[in-house]
Amino acid sequence: MESIERQVMAKVSWRLVPFLMFCYFIAYLDRVNIGFAGASMSKDLGLTAAAFGGAAGIFFVAYFFFEVPSNLMLERFGARKWIARIMFTWGIITGAQAFVVGETSLNIIRLLLGVAEAGFFPGIIFYLTLWFPSAYRARICGLFMFAIPISTVIGAPISGLLLNLDGMGGLHGWQWMFIIEAIPAVLLTFAVLYYLTDRPKEAKWLTEEEKTWLQQRLDDERANRESAHHMSWKQSLMNPRVIAFGFLYMAAVIPQYGLSFFLPQIVKAFGGLGNIEIGLITSLPYAVGSVGMILWSRHSDTTGERKWHTAIPLVFIVVGLIAAAMAPSAVTKMIWLCVAGFGFFAVLPVFWTLPTAYLSGAAAAAGIAAINSIGNLGGFFGPKIFGILKDSTGSDNAGLYFLAGCAVVGIVLVLTLGHNPTLERAGAVRPATAR
Numbered sequence: 001m002e003s004i005e006r007q008v009m010a011k012v013s014w015r016l017v018p019f020l021m022f023c024y025f026i027a028y029l030d031r032v033n034i035g036f037a038g039a040s041m042s043k044d045l046g047l048t049a050a051a052f053g054g055a056a057g058i059f060f061v062a063y064f065f066f067e068v069p070s071n072l073m074l075e076r077f078g079a080r081k082w083i084a085r086i087m088f089t090w091g092i093i094t095g096a097q098a099f100v101v102g103e104t105s106l107n108i109i110r111l112l113l114g115v116a117e118a119g120f121f122p123g124i125i126f127y128l129t130l131w132f133p134s135a136y137r138a139r140i141c142g143l144f145m146f147a148i149p150i151s152t153v154i155g156a157p158i159s160g161l162l163l164n165l166d167g168m169g170g171l172h173g174w175q176w177m178f179i180i181e182a183i184p185a186v187l188l189t190f191a192v193l194y195y196l197t198d199r200p201k202e203a204k205w206l207t208e209e210e211k212t213w214l215q216q217r218l219d220d221e222r223a224n225r226e227s228a229h230h231m232s233w234k235q236s237l238m239n240p241r242v243i244a245f246g247f248l249y250m251a252a253v254i255p256q257y258g259l260s261f262f263l264p265q266i267v268k269a270f271g272g273l274g275n276i277e278i279g280l281i282t283s284l285p286y287a288v289g290s291v292g293m294i295l296w297s298r299h300s301d302t303t304g305e306r307k308w309h310t311a312i313p314l315v316f317i318v319v320g321l322i323a324a325a326m327a328p329s330a331v332t333k334m335i336w337l338c339v340a341g342f343g344f345f346a347v348l349p350v351f352w353t354l355p356t357a358y359l360s361g362a363a364a365a366a367g368i369a370a371i372n373s374i375g376n377l378g379g380f381f382g383p384k385i386f387g388i389l390k391d392s393t394g395s396d397n398a399g400l401y402f403l404a405g406c407a408v409v410g411i412v413l414v415l416t417l418g419h420n421p422t423l424e425r426a427g428a429v430r431p432a433t434a435r
Helices: 002-045 049-057 059-077 079-099 103-117 120-129 134-145 147-163 173-195 208-228 233-238 240-260 263-268 275-282 284-303 307-326 330-351 361-375 378-393 397-417 421-427
Strands: none
Touching (some): 002 049, 002 079, 002 103, 002 120, 002 173, 002 240, 049 059, 049 103, 049 378, 059 103, 059 378, 079 120, 079 173, 120 134, 120 361, 134 147, 134 330, 147 173, 147 275, 147 284, 233 240, 233 361, 240 330, 240 361, 240 378, 240 397, 275 284, 284 330, 307 330
């Protein structure tokens, strides 16, 4: 039995995870590349820091309203078709950012981008629950979400290089960046339609024995979970625990997005750096975070512990951001931002094991989307408030303290909300009972 488990999970992992990672890499880069364009774009369009932060974050307002409907459509029509639809529309709108002429048009395009991309991330989280038993969730989410920091580690220097195309063909460098970085999303539309499989029973790349084992394992877990706690998708939207998970996720997301949209500008203020150098230095906290994400999620799966594995990275965020604000030099500031970078990304995959142990079926599709939509409002509040504080104080330090304060709220929430081990055990199938 252990032999077929290793065989099936290795085959499923290699088939799905690298491809989904690449899709999310492109999605996340297209979401945050406005941060790399920020300094030159703001100058060319006459944007204040508050206006730029608001436009960057307004993406998440649309995300909030369209996440749940999008995920329900994915559950109804299947991941293959719906994810392909998402990628095509967001690719087109990402490219359209190159042609904004001021604050109003930028806000409109960013809102439309949020509508287009809504449902991608929670859709993939839900999709992974259709393929991976609960014992594998943290490490698989960690591998998938590895695309977040890597999109900046790789994307920051590339974006910096594209910004150097300034003036070519009469376009600004930031316009070329948006146009060129939109192309992969459109092309991946067709790859998704060809490559993804909606559910294990439809997988022609698994043998009948493998499909039967995996589907039975997943069905057993779902039955055990629902026997302990069952709810409809409508009930999941009003469930206090689901809502609390959303606010906990917001507390983790605000520091990440609040810093990511302004980090290139913080680095540029160090002085004497070109676009490529800014991109390389900006990528350092994300490089640290990428390593932390993989190692921390694996450790959580190995120990089976979730609550403290969610809280401790938030402590790293608090310490890193406060120390960065107090740092006497550019070098020490970046060192402490790297400490915060570990926390930004180590917390994410472990957090998602909490709601996926609690929800299943249509309730999982709706509940995961609801949590993500509430949490991602932090993507609006983070950069917006950071920009306001920067305008009013003339410094990044007040913004860093604000972001650290949000992480403190997250620590309180996770320790208060905790983790329900009864539901975790109900959702898991012991090897001896797997068939």
